[in-house]
Amino acid sequence: MAQPSKKPFRWHIAVFLAPAVFVYTAVMIYPLFNTLRLSLYSRVDQERVWVGLDNFRTLFGDAIWSEQFWNALGNNTWFFVIHMAVQNPIGIALAALLSSPRLRFSAFYRTAIFIPTILSFVIVGFAWKLILSPIWGIAPGMLDAIGLKFLYAPWLGKEEYALTTLSLVSVWQYVGIPMMLIYAALLSIPDEILEAGECDGITGMSAFWKIKLPLILPSIGIISVLTFVANFNAFDLIYAAQGALAGPDFSTDILGTFMYRTFFGFQLQLGDPHMGSTIASAMFGIILIGVCIYLFGIQRRLRSYQF
Amino acid sequence: MTPTTRTSLKGALLATTLLGAGAAQAQDVTLTIESWRNDDLSIWQDEIIPAFEAEHPAIKLNFTPSAPAEYNAVLNSKLDAGSAGDIITCRPFDASLALYEAGHLTDLSDLDGMSNFSDVAKSGWSTDDGSATYCVPMASVIHGFIYNKEAFEEVGVEVPETEEEFYAVLDAFKEDGTYIPMAMGTNDQWEAATMGYNNIGPTYWKGEEGRTALIAGEQSLTDEQWVEPFRQLAKWGEYLGDGFEAQTYPDSQNIFTLGRAAIYPAGSWEIAGFNTQAIFDMGAFPPPVPAAGDTCYISDHTDIGIGMNAATEHPEAARTFLNWVASSEFSNIFANAIPGFFPLSDAEVTLEDPLAQEFISWRDECESTIRSTYQILSRGTPNLENDTWNASAAVIKGTESPEDAAARLQDGLASWYEPQQ
Missing domain, CATH: 3.40.190.10 (Periplasmic binding protein-like II)
Incomplete structure (x- = not known):
């Protein structure tokens, strides 16, 4: 049998990949590894010296640092829990409603709910600060109009409510994303399956629970992971609404604001790029572990259906 | 025009420009001032600089402020690269102390005008032991x-x-x-x-x-x-x-x-x-x-100071300017142009804004810190x-x-x- 002639090296693949690889390396991979590297150094008398894992020992061992770190991680977890418990169920419910063929004006609802997602977090932070403001805000007036004034509190200024309030603002902003993804997944379910179900007497709500939900589970998994990564990298909304000190009394401090304050400094506190990188590395580790748990623990168990 | 004549004309023009610049440099010294007070740009250009240049015609001033939030970073990189201006506006305390320790700011303790300032006024720009002062105190807030x-x-x-x-x-x-x-x-x-x-x-x-x-x-x-x-x-x-x-x-x-x-x-x-x-x-x-x-x-918190880049080419002119900043003339112009930022010198200052007058009058009745x-x-x-x-x-x-x-x-x-x- 004649050997097939050796294929020529396909240069065009390398050429076409090169720009993307180059840009990605320059703006993502290099900074990532440089941040990890920075966390292993410290500055002593104007000189950068290798300190190994000392920075991590300080971060987790020194009460001053570890307290702030666990506080930020705890707040971050709560931020994530609210998103998982509120944003994703609402997103799924909205998608289910939108995909109902009997709903009128569904394109309008879809657009209206999605619009906050494309707004800048600065606008969202500022607008909600004004809405909730005890002085100029419309929240106290609206509650008063329906006789519920007693429910009003300066939410953003109270330790016990501030983080939950901001989480809900973030949910309001981003609920459009799970809605759109689930909506797309629901549309891709073939009608034959639903019709076959109908023949077996599965209609209405039970069609959703027994047929549609299992079929969109992989999408829900992806949304959960996206939410996890986005929440543990969050920074902007808290910074825009509460500033780098994440008041009141650090009750809204999440890993992102803690890292920002440490890395760039704040007011009289001089920036410390090395401790800042250490926190950034810890964030990277946390997200990596979370994503791995999902990939190896959950995604492999999800079954895919071939239509 | 032939290519040759064109080139020679260019050359001649270039030579005149160079000569002109050279001649101007021999007469005048231009000092560049680094600052974060971009709000004060018009006050410097319309009031402070003309007043100084009227007295010292041989020294020209160029006020080049940058955005407040970026100032420290911009200044540090300019100083390291050797491209910073001759005069540096100083943030109080540690930010400027770090510049002094890194050798970017000159010790100004022997400047004549320094005697116009109290120790409290100088504390923002002195070493911890008070032995060296490296910026002339310019303004405080009360x-x-x-x-x-x-x-x-x-x-x-x-x-x-x-x-x-x-x-x-x-x-x-x-x-x-x-x-x-x-x-x-x-x-x-x-x-x-x-x-x-x-x-x-x-x-x-x-x-x-x-x-x-x-x-x-x-x-x-x-x-x-x-x-x-x-x-x-x-x-x-x-x-x-x-x-x-x-x-x-x-x-x-x-x-x-x-x-x-x-x-x-x-x-x-x-x-x-x-x-x-x-x-x-x-x-x-x-x-x-x-x-x-x-x-x-x-x-009576020290907020703005002004010092000299250790690498300046015109240390004499810079000192002349800093001495003028320490004088009562500068204090009067500055305090009236920007009510609310008070000069730190002991010199008598007349303020026109009644509210600012009220604030500064407390200096006589109360102890400052x-x-x-x-x-x-x-x-x-x-x-x-x-x-x-x-x-x-x-x-x-x-x-x-x-x-x-x-x-x-x-x-x-x-x-x-x-x-x-």
Whole structure:
């Protein structure tokens, strides 16, 4: 049998990949590894010296640092829990409603709910600060109009409510994303399956629970992971609404604001790029572990259906 | 035109330009000034620079400010690259001290004009032991309370001088109900520390006496005189507007300038803004003293200084300019152009703005000091200044007792500052 002639090296693949690889390396991979590297150094008398894992020992061992770190991680977890418990169920419910063929004006609802997602977090932070403001805000007036004034509190200024309030603002902003993804997944379910179900007497709500939900589970998994990564990298909304000190009394401090304050400094506190990188590395580790748990623990168990 | 003639013409033009520049350089020296005060650009160009150049025609000035938030980073990289201007505007305390230690700023202790400044004024730009001063103090901001004169007349109260009178006035406004007694919020935290704690605090820790004793480790933050300001702040909560917990700094400014509040714990930097915003007459009073006849203390915080780049090519011209900045002539121009930023020199200054006059008059009656957390004490981790913001806000809200807050600050300070251990 004649050997097939050796294929020529396909240069065009390398050429076409090169720009993307180059840009990605320059703006993502290099900074990532440089941040990890920075966390292993410290500055002593104007000189950068290798300190190994000392920075991590300080971060987790020194009460001053570890307290702030666990506080930020705890707040971050709560931020994530609210998103998982509120944003994703609402997103799924909205998608289910939108995909109902009997709903009128569904394109309008879809657009209206999605619009906050494309707004800048600065606008969202500022607008909600004004809405909730005890002085100029419309929240106290609206509650008063329906006789519920007693429910009003300066939410953003109270330790016990501030983080939950901001989480809900973030949910309001981003609920459009799970809605759109689930909506797309629901549309891709073939009608034959639903019709076959109908023949077996599965209609209405039970069609959703027994047929549609299992079929969109992989999408829900992806949304959960996206939410996890986005929440543990969050920074902007808290910074825009509460500033780098994440008041009141650090009750809204999440890993992102803690890292920002440490890395760039704040007011009289001089920036410390090395401790800042250490926190950034810890964030990277946390997200990596979370994503791995999902990939190896959950995604492999999800079954895919071939239509 | 043939190519040859074109080239030679270019060459000739180039030569004239070079010659011209060379000739100008031989006569004049141009000093470039680095600054973060881009708000003051027109004042420098229209008032300060012409006044200086009229006296020193051989020296030209070029004021090149950058954005405040970027200034430190931009300046550092320019200094490292050797492209920074001849004159450097100095941030107070550690940021400039680091530049001096890195050899970027010159020791100016022997400058003639330095004798016009008190030690407190120089403290922002001196080494820890006070042996070298590397920037000429330019301006400070004074803390106190600005009040709505019309509101005071309407409710029929007098300007308070003692603590007791202060709370009596606040009570009167609270009872009357037309005005929010005091406009301040705790959302942004820094007002509570800067316009609260460091405004009234010096009265209790006796200004410089307490501040230097704290740095020396002879007093601690849990001592009576350092806890008392927190006890006072704890009483403020009930006089602030509804929902003050979520009230921001701009909210407070607006509440006051719209005439909804009677008293505003202030820094003098507000004067220019309030003058344009408020339609009522304003007055100011210094922090009230515990008992009638007690010495009053004010926070007269050093904010802007000006120094010389160690790498400048024109050290003589730079010194001439800095000496002029230290003179009363500069002080007068500067203070009137930017009411609310007060010159630090001992020279007599005549201010035209009545509110600014009121603020600066306290220098004669009261002892001056600077904010307690700024010199040396905010170098470590945890950062004392940031912690003070947090503690002051918590005490006003009533979520932390004054004693607990003071103990927490002391623990934090003692964890890294040796004299306090």
